[in-house]
Amino acid sequence: MSESVRNEKDNIRRLVLIVDDEQINRRLLGRIIEGEYDVIYAEDGEQALDLIRERQKTLSIILLDLIMPKIDGYELLNIIRDDHELSRIPVIVLTSERTAEVKSLQLGAADFIPKPYDMPEVILARVRRSIELAEDNIMISATETDTLSGLYTKKYFFQHCRRYDRYYPDVPMDAVAFNINRFHLINELNGRSYGDTVIAAVAAQLRRIISESEGIACRCDSDVFLMYIKHCDDYDSILNSITSGLNSAVGNSRIHLRMGVYRNCDKSADVEERFDRANFACNSLRVSYSTSFTIYDDTMRKRAIYAEKLIGDMDAGVANRQFKVYYQPKYNITGDEPVLSSAEALIRWDHPEYGFVHPASFIPLFEKNGLVHKLDQYVWKEVAVQMREWRDKFGITIPVSVNVSRLDIYDPELESMLLGLVKENGLEPYDYILEITESAYTDNSAQMTETVNKLREDGFRIEMDDFGSGYSSLNMLGSLYIDAMKLDMLFIQKMCEDAKGMKMIQLMIDIARFLNIPVVAEGVETQEQYDLLKKAGCDVIQGYYFSKPVPPEEFEKFIEAMIKQH
Amino acid sequence: MLTLENLKEFGANVEEGVTRCLDDEEFYIDLVNSSISDSRIDELEELIAAGDFDKAFEVAHALKGMYGNISLTPLFKPVSEITEKLRRREQGDYSDLLNEAKAQKAKLVGIYNARN
Numbered sequence: 001m002s003e004s005v006r007n008e009k010d011n012i013r014r015l016v017l018i019v020d021d022e023q024i025n026r027r028l029l030g031r032i033i034e035g036e037y038d039v040i041y042a043e044d045g046e047q048a049l050d051l052i053r054e055r056q057k058t059l060s061i062i063l064l065d066l067i068m069p070k071i072d073g074y075e076l077l078n079i080i081r082d083d084h085e086l087s088r089i090p091v092i093v094l095t096s097e098r099t100a101e102v103k104s105l106q107l108g109a110a111d112f113i114p115k116p117y118d119m120p121e122v123i124l125a126r127v128r129r130s131i132e133l134a135e136d137n138i139m140i141s142a143t144e145t146d147t148l149s150g151l152y153t154k155k156y157f158f159q160h161c162r163r164y165d166r167y168y169p170d171v172p173m174d175a176v177a178f179n180i181n182r183f184h185l186i187n188e189l190n191g192r193s194y195g196d197t198v199i200a201a202v203a204a205q206l207r208r209i210i211s212e213s214e215g216i217a218c219r220c221d222s223d224v225f226l227m228y229i230k231h232c233d234d235y236d237s238i239l240n241s242i243t244s245g246l247n248s249a250v251g252n253s254r255i256h257l258r259m260g261v262y263r264n265c266d267k268s269a270d271v272e273e274r275f276d277r278a279n280f281a282c283n284s285l286r287v288s289y290s291t292s293f294t295i296y297d298d299t300m301r302k303r304a305i306y307a308e309k310l311i312g313d314m315d316a317g318v319a320n321r322q323f324k325v326y327y328q329p330k331y332n333i334t335g336d337e338p339v340l341s342s343a344e345a346l347i348r349w350d351h352p353e354y355g356f357v358h359p360a361s362f363i364p365l366f367e368k369n370g371l372v373h374k375l376d377q378y379v380w381k382e383v384a385v386q387m388r389e390w391r392d393k394f395g396i397t398i399p400v401s402v403n404v405s406r407l408d409i410y411d412p413e414l415e416s417m418l419l420g421l422v423k424e425n426g427l428e429p430y431d432y433i434l435e436i437t438e439s440a441y442t443d444n445s446a447q448m449t450e451t452v453n454k455l456r457e458d459g460f461r462i463e464m465d466d467f468g469s470g471y472s473s474l475n476m477l478g479s480l481y482i483d484a485m486k487l488d489m490l491f492i493q494k495m496c497e498d499a500k501g502m503k504m505i506q507l508m509i510d511i512a513r514f515l516n517i518p519v520v521a522e523g524v525e526t527q528e529q530y531d532l533l534k535k536a537g538c539d540v541i542q543g544y545y546f547s548k549p550v551p552p553e554e555f556e557k558f559i560e561a562m563i564k565q566h
Numbered sequence: 567m568l569t570l571e572n573l574k575e576f577g578a579n580v581e582e583g584v585t586r587c588l589d590d591e592e593f594y595i596d597l598v599n600s601s602i603s604d605s606r607i608d609e610l611e612e613l614i615a616a617g618d619f620d621k622a623f624e625v626a627h628a629l630k631g632m633y634g635n636i637s638l639t640p641l642f643k644p645v646s647e648i649t650e651k652l653r654r655r656e657q658g659d660y661s662d663l664l665n666e667a668k669a670q671k672a673k674l675v676g677i678y679n680a681r682n
Contacts, residue, residue: 021628024597024601024636025631027597028597028636065631069624096627096631096634115631115634117586119585119586120585120588
């Protein structure tokens with residue numbers, strides 16, 4: 001046998017154990033393979049077992065006779081098969097019996113060499129092949145399993161799920177996703193090795209569940225686990241048993257899991273997609289301090305698909321002018337009669353597939369991924385052009401407020417862009433009102449203060465939007481210069497419910513008085529709300545009480561009425 | 567010292583035996599030599615006579631493997647037949663087969679002794 005063939009995989013000389021009670025057979029077989037392998041011998045099963053245990057780390061293969069005194073070959077095969085460590089060593093059975101071959105293979109033998117022995121080349125080829133297969137198998141197992149949890153890795157998990165489906169196409173199955181609440185904090189507070197202990201403890205619980213319910217499990221990301229098990233109804237008990245097992249293992253009752261279950265999976269969907277659904281359900285649970293689970297339902301997926309579609313369609317929407325700017329009038333109510341003082345520009349999306357889409361459906365999505373910046377710029381431009389058109393048509397400037405998202409504040413070009421817009425359209429910054437939501441002020445108040453102050457110096461008026469919904473401190477309000485305070489709509493909705501609601505309104509109006517700025521109430525719908533707000537000293541009112549947001553051509557009716565009024 | 571010629575005359579499949587020994591004729595002869603001192607045919611006869619068929623099967627099976635591997639066909643044949651009968655735990659008469667095995671063994675020993 002040539003050296004190159006002998007060591008084709010590497011230069012390691014592998015160790016072979018020959019077990020045969022017949023000395024001549026041992027010598028003959030040893031002669032055949034010793035050119036390529038290091039060989040050790042045992043003349044009965046007992047001696048073989050001692051050698052196997054002693055050399056288990058280095059032994060590459062066992063060539064085993066079956067009929068021997070003391071421990072025979074079958075018994076030895078059983079012992080090897082049942083021992084996790086030993087079972088990685090392949091065994092080739094030496095036999096002259098056809099029936100023994102079948103039984104040996106059933107007991108885990110990798111192959112057999114018939115007696116009298118084959119041609120030496122054939123024997124060597126069988127030995128070589130069995131060693132290679134076993135070593136490949138170990139390599140595969142190493143990548144198949146996550147070392148920390150002992151569970152499958154994601155890639156192999158999905159393969160095993162598919163295989164399970166092939167064998168049991170009619171068994172109803174559930175896809176389950178878990179993660180550990182605030183795992184990054186557990187790691188940070190207790191150290192990474194404690195985090196590893198938690199992962200291992202969760203994995204141990206999952207192994208228990210899958211052994212009871214005939215399932216498969218994997219650890220797919222740092223603290224995300226997936227489980228594919230036979231359909232069941234009682235996930236409360238499963239989650240409770242995992243949690244209590246976990247807590248007693250790590251001695252910490254403050255570790256909680258979230259679990260999403262896609263029950264009775266649609267097997268026509270890809271395996272990955274099924275677990276996307278389980279994950280989706282899992283992630284829909286708000287981070288809480290208690291263990292909880294939710295069952296996936298299709299509306300969740302539809303919502304997600306809808307959201308993705310909106311995100312994907314935004315650019316085309318801007319390019320094709322599908323976004324329409326609507327205007328809602330704001331009335332000054334400090335005099336005897338309400339007077340149109342300005343408007344708020346609000347966006348609507350005339351989507352080619354979904355029709356009119358409300359901003360509540362897409363603004364939060366676009367805020368999350370930054371697209372809102374582009375959309376805001378589109379609106380600002382539309383508004384500036386519209387204001388100019390009205391001024392040209394009616395001879396007066398109607399002030400309009402536009403929304404400035406928190407992301408816009410961090411745009412270094414914000415100031416120059418807004419100034420450019422008003423200048424291009426011959427407007428005064430004073431008439432171009434900027435609404436900034438209260439919560440944006442708390443993100444990075446230094447940057448906010450600087451940007452707001454610069455814009456005010458340029459002449460823009462700033463309205464603090466949604467006042468009362470964020471967490472402004474009195475200290476911050478004192479240091480921030482704003483031109484109007486716009487009460488959060490929720491306060492208006494609740495003001496008539498009880499005395500407390502009205503007291504809150506009064507309190508906020510008092511703060512505005514202290515800051516010497518007007519108060520704007522939006523979302524005003526009823527006469528009662530109007531009367532109460534007027535009585536409380538509110539300055540400006542916006543809402544369905546006067547009008548819903550309308551297209552620019554409809555808004556002109558309000559301008560015309562105001563002109564007549566004067 | 568046995569020679570390949572002697573073994574061929576005895577009826578051994580020398581070519582097969584030597585091939586199995588990676589064409590090392592000396593090693594093959596050495597293996598055959600070491601089978602000369604094996605007394606398990608006598609042991610086998612005793613076990614059969616005593617009715618210990620389990621143990622007898624183990625011995626016959628071992629001999630069959632050994633003679634097969636060194637291609638001593640005249641010994642392999644009767645020992646194989648004995649092994650198969652014992653596998654079935656046949657109670658019948660083993661004497662012809664045993665005598666044949668013993669005679670072949672004696673013949674081989676005779677050749678061996680004549681050469682030494």
